[in-house]
Amino acid sequence: MIPGRTLRQAIVVARKELKDSCRDRRALWSIVFSVVVGPILVGIMVNRLADRQRDADVLRIPIVGTSRAPALVHWLNQQSGVSVVEAPADAEKAVRDRREAVIVVVPDDFADRFRASRPAPLQVVADSSRTDVQPSVQRVRDLLQQYGAEIGSLRLIMRGVSPAAMQPIALEQIEVSTAQQRAAQILTFIPMFIMVAGFVGGMQIATDSTAGERERGSLEPLLVNPAPRVALVAGKWMAAALAAIVSVCLTTLLCAVLTRMLTLEDIGLRLQIGVEHLGPILLAVAPLCLFTAALQAAVATLARSFKEAQTYMGVLILAPMLPGILSALYPLGKAPWMSAVPMLGPYVLLTDIIGGQPPNAAAFAASAATCLAASALLIRLTTGLFRSERIIFGR
């Protein structure tokens, strides 16, 4: 058989499968849904995070008993982005009812003890089970401690002691990650959603054109055509992979639009997916799409029924999520061998691309090579299955 003819036949099959699945409304909507929902969820989550961070920037501190500590109130009001307000009488109830995130209580004996240079009590009323207000609570505590430290230094100076004696250690944290990387860490789900979009995008065609075709009884007439089995398998695979790549483009574009809409710079997150990223992202994920489509077609062909194939897909979808989940649980680090692991390679590439650190050509090549080699193996396997009488006619 001339390879040119085989390729033409494969393209005929691919075109038919794409046309067929475009008319499958329900399948189409399920793809659109899964492609769209991920990025939108991330967008909402990140937006809320950013809102909260901005809220913490202008800090309102309700204080009970402002008149008992006028110097403290004055000092707090002078700090940038801080304003002191009078707190409701029952501080604990107000916090418990979530009317206030945090309330500072100045007890009656504050002024006396302060004047006598004895530790003056201040109460911070907060609900530590509310994670959303923790940044505000932390800032209030930091401010109060800073005030205490300043007063302490002044008292030491008045007694002729250098405040440096109170600081045996000068702690300094040096941040090495770029803002872009920190953002990528927060948004580790974006690579995951892109990979899942690739998986879901190809799934329908891969199962419908193999397990589904057999169940409809249309496989037998197809096999009577004088086309080598590899042309049929390759055609179905090409159609599934193409749908996967289209889904990846959709998700990426959606992420690009969303990250542009969310202005994250003001909270120290620099994350932009622009048109210039689309090329590298596709270069990283397209080989993965070829691989997952080949994997789906092989598994669906092995399945006894369409239903069984769908069940397997539900399990397989964990594979593209695994690197994302693992890296959230414990840092994966970075090693050259990672590029050569089918699911991990593209994930590492994506994280770097989105994190603003373009990976080198070798990493791209290693990832693509493993994906392509695995695809070739799987297509050979599926072609073999298409020759098996037990597979063609069911068991």
Place this chain on the structure above:
Amino acid sequence: MLSITNARKRFGTVTAVDGVSFVARDGAITGLLGPNGAGKTTTLRMLYAVLRPDSGEIRVDDVDAVTAPQEAQAKLGVLPDGFGLYPRLTAREHLDYFGALQGIEPGRLASRTEELIDLLDMRGIADRRTAGFSHGERTKVALARTLVHEPQNVLLDEPTNGLDVMSTRAVRAIVRRLRDEGRCVLFSSHVMQEVSALCDSIVVIAFGRVVAQGTPDELRRQTGHDTLEDAFVALAGLDGEARE
């Protein structure tokens, strides 16, 4: 021309076809007659090269279908048991798909499609999706798809099964026309009237073996029965069951 010589096929412990031999000639309608489960479909599947015989020889014209299945398939038009249409494609798209797989160039395919639409009286349904088609309409689409590449040899597995009178007549007309064009038509059925009305030659198959072959008259003479139905029952070894 189709010839099958001493073909055997086992599935696990079941012997589906146990040494079948016959020839279907060009310009003739050959009927493969047998009760359900006799091995008709397995025999046809070996002829159209989706099943490989365990032993025996199968030739399509001058091509060995066992060693060169695709070359043999290029000379065949096949209507398998159960039509296997795509519900989301139109009738015309079915012809486009299989015509393209057969390698017919687009211009020729377009005119051939029109020809078949007229021949099978499918004008009204040509551009509708097959999802809601009646049994008769589905048969027409499947038959048109079988003939799109003008095959010299046509294999039809129970084509008239479950069809109404008008559709059955239409199928018979097509089958006769194919014979008159000099093609080799092999079709299977378990319905006596079907075979006697249409076939020039009959191969009776039962329990995976050919139990008789010849013209309808020859079969009647061979068994000493007046009607073909009695002859069939006697040949298929069903008379014991029929008497009970």
